[in-house]
Every structure is written in structure tokens, then in C-alpha cells.
Amino acid sequence: MPFSTIDGQQLHYLDQGQGPAVLLGGSYLWDHTMWAPQIELLSRNHRVIAPDLWGHGRSEQLPEGTTSLDDLARQALRLMDELSIDCFNLVGLSVGGMWGTRLALAAPKRVKALVLMDTYVGVEPEMTRQYYFSLFDKIEASGSVPEPLLDIIVPIFFRPGIDPQSALYQQLRATLAALPADRLRNSIVPLGRIIFGRDDLLPRLHELDAKNTVVMCGDEDKPRPPSESLEMAELIGCSHILIPQAGHISNLENPEFVNRMLLGFLRS
Template sequence: MQTTDKQFNYLDIGSGFPLLLGHSYLFDRHMWEPQLDALAEHYRVIVPDLWGHGESPQLPASHTSLSDIAADHLALMDQLGIQEFGIVGLSVGGMWGAELAAVAPERVKVLVLLDSYMGDETPEERQRYFAMLDAVDQAGAITSPLLEYIAAQFYSDNVPASLLQPLIEHLQSLPADLLRNSIVPLGKMIFGRPDKLALLEKITATTLVITGELDKPRPPAEGQRMADILGCEHVLIPGAGHISNKENPEAVTKALLAFLAESTTPLF
């Protein structure tokens, strides 16, 4: 695992058992705003921006895999003096989160994987993702019709414009250097990842898997497969796509609070 002298930008609020929240690719720490107030009432919540996202620096050139990303988050916990903590990760946040839980079981005591998958992509899917990333790299922008297609993958077909349109505008605004130096190489780490389902067997944390029932890139069958390996519950979020915590925030918040109340010792 590579480490870096760069530091994530992060939010640190609340008190109690520490929770490290990992957001989706192409989003940032603000993705978790629907859950922040409820979680911070009972827990210390640390929410970093991933490299090249939000206000964090660009992806370190030395990084080649999600193992490096996992190491960076463990280094952040070291920096904050936090020994034991939980991870709540959505999409790539769950990918590095599960990897961290597997390599540091004495530290990660609770793990929630939302709309994520530790298996690899099929060869066809990998080729499709890489073609899209190469097109973005070549253009130095996310342009139509790819722009609208990518944005639509994050939500169900019934998503309101109030969620979809800001995402389209955000993706459209990303500058060429950020896309080429952070977004594209990070995307190739994510979509070119090896099958790491076997890592789930090494996880000793109390776990929960959550999937939006209408998730397009990470369908419920993948969540169920991970829950079966982990021997934990799999919660389906009604009417939600990939960013389930924004499309049905009430259901996700309820599931998180119920699980965490049973799995941690919060300060009430």
C-alpha cells in the first residue's frame, strides 16, 4: 500500500463512537448531508473528500489501486488519533472500506456497504467503462450524450430533476486537468479492480449491506452475494438507485441508525 504526504479535506463533527464515511465516485463529502445531522447526534462523524473530489488535492501520482486509497484513510484515522472506528461506505467508499476492514480488523469494528461490490467487472463492462474514461480523457471534458448517460447511472429512472440536474451541471464543470489527472485514473482503478470478494471472509467487523432496489451499476444481486459471504443482513432501499442515500434518504437513515444502535455504544 502506498501512502502520501498529501492530506484529504474532511469534515469532523459530532461526538461518540467514530464513523468514517466514504462517498461515491464523482460525488464528494456533501453526498452524505441527508444523514449527517442524524448521525452526528450520536456519533463522531468524519467525512473526507476523495482525491480529486470536493476540496481534496488531486490523486497522488504514486497511487495505482484501491489498496492505496484504503491506506490513506487509515492514515487519516492515525492522524486523528482514532484507534477503533466504523466505516459507512457507498460505491467506491464501500470498496476501499471493505478492504480497510479486512486488513485492519482490530481497528474497524463496524462496516456498512451501500451500493457497492467487491467482485470485479465483467470483461464487457470493464471495456465499456474504460472506453468512456478514454473518451473523457481525450476530450478533457464530459460531453453530451455521455454526460447525461453517466449522470443517469447514479439514480433511478424516476429521479427528480432536483437531484439529477445539479449532478449534470457538476460533471459538466469539471476541468480538463482534474479529469485527466484524478477522475480518469481513479475511474480505471475502480472499474479495473480485481475480484476481491474473498477479502470479505477476513472481515470481523459487525456488517450490514444496503442496496437501492433500482441500482443500475450495482444491482441488488451483487449486494446479496456480499451479504451471503459476510453472513449479514441485506437491506433493500425502495425506489432508490445507486446514490440510495440521496434518492430515499429517510429509508437509508433509518436503516443506518437502527444498525448502528445495535452495533456500537453511542453517546445518547
């Protein structure tokens, strides 16, 4: 799969299928393969672009000078420029929705449709921010994600009651446990601080095109609860869809429902 040099670092991405372009922005601590069910479906009639976040998958480390979600949005737009893709649909989950919203606001004529999943563009509640930052401090100091932190971090992504022996759960746990110290310290931790130290974008949501935007959320999402996505949908004036039996990575916990919703929305 191809790479693109952006801000001096190699960004790895998938480019599959032909037709109208769909840019997929994924979650923190996951690479582009989290979109496998959607890539398989959408690439039949669309050109799907799915980058790895910096320090994730096969992308190189966070470029020097990357300090905000606006930088991530600018870098994603640069990728589309390099691929000569002028107009595209954007589906962003978690941090993908955070920078995706900023991209849509910065280049409204280029984003034809915007799907925001399990995300929130307001500031992180202070208690939560401090808690996540304390985890980053521990990871940075140890140069690893130790067992006790894996027991805290991994369940956050899934609905309560998921089988901890399931392939989905165990795969994420193994991926996080295997992250090397340099990747954690140079990319994962600083990127996490950017995400959870973000500024407030809620006052600008009314600028989005409501008829071409939809907000979706797993009905059992813990880190980004449905109340947050409903707040965003009301500020945008767009549709709000709850994804049944799904937590934060809703596209993998209920891929059939998500695929049906995405296909219907993109066709409309």
C-alpha cells in the same frame, strides 16, 4: 473544513459532532456533501468523518503512486491515524465500500461496524469494464465531460424514472460539466480506471465479522444491482437490506429509510 497531507497531497474532509466515530466513504464523482442527510443525523451522537475522494470536492489531485483500492484504504486509515481515532464505524457506498472492505480486512480490530452500500468487491464484468474504460478515454481526450456523455453518465446514479429536472439530477450534471481538464486527467480518469479495473476480493469476504457487518442496496440500483449485494452478503454471512425506491445513490434517494437503518445498526 480541515485538510490532511497524505502521500504528498491535501485531502479535504468534514469532521463534525462528538461521540463514537463514523467514517463515511462516498461514491465516485460525488464529494462529501452527498452524505448531508446522514451527517445531519449521525453527528448528533457521533463524530462523523467524511473525506472527499482525490480530485473531488476540495481534495487535491490523486497522489503519485496511488494505483489500487488498497492505496485508498491505506490513505483513509492514515487519516484516522492523524485524527487519533483508533476504533470507528465505517459506512462505504460504491467505491467507498470497495476500499472500505479492504480497510476492514487490513485493520479488523479498528473497524467496529461495517456498512456496505451499493457496492461490489468482485471484479467488474469485462463488458462493463471495457465500456467504462472507453468513456474514460473520451473524457481524457477531450479534457471535459461533453453533453452526450453527461446524458449517459448522470442517469446511471439514479433510479429509472427520476425527474431529470430535479435538483439532485441537475446538481450532479452541473458538477460534472464544470470539472476542469487537469482535474479530469490527473484524478478523475485515473481513479475511475482504478475502481473499474479492481481485482477480486470476493474470496476474502468470509474473513469479515458477519455480526458487525450489513450490506444494503437500492432496489433499483443499475450499476450495482441487488444480485451483487446479495452475493456479497451470503459470502460474509451477514444481513442484506434492500432500500426501496432508490438507485445507486440510495442514501439521497431514500434518506429517511437509510437513516433509520444506519441508526438502528450502529446502536446495536
